[in-house]
Amino acid sequence: MGARLLALAAVALAAVLACASCGDAATTANTPPMAFAGFDLEAEIGAAVFLDGTASSDPEGDGLTYVWTLEFAPEGSAVGALPDDQAQAPMPSFVPDVEGVYLFGLIVSDGSYTSLKDLVAVTVAPAGE
Secondary structure (H helix, E strand, O other), X not given: OHHHHHHXXXXXXXXXXXXXXXXXXXXXXXXXXXXXXXOOEEEEOXXXXXXXXXXXXXXXXXXXXXXXXXXXXXXXXXXXXXXXXXXXXXXXXXXOOOOEEEEEEEEEEOOOOEOOOEEEEEEEEOOOO
């Protein structure tokens, strides 16, 4: 009986030692990244506008992918969805063609989680004003 009790104790000790790092999983859980589309901008018709999502972050420092969307453009504007190479860039650009407010959204992903959408407004005036 003593040998059997010793064997059970050895199995229990091995299980405890094997799980010694189990608690680390809770402290290294992945959390969603945070999108930051930058501060609102002012621009002129015909001048390139550069959006900046580089202040977006991930709590664990994971690399991010970017998806920019045009949420709103002024009536009469021919500006549409950004081309894929721009829509997936951290710092895309566009050229406004009419006066008014253009609204862009940014979502970032760390490969496991996706952020909430952050918005940036670009207020455009005629050139020289």
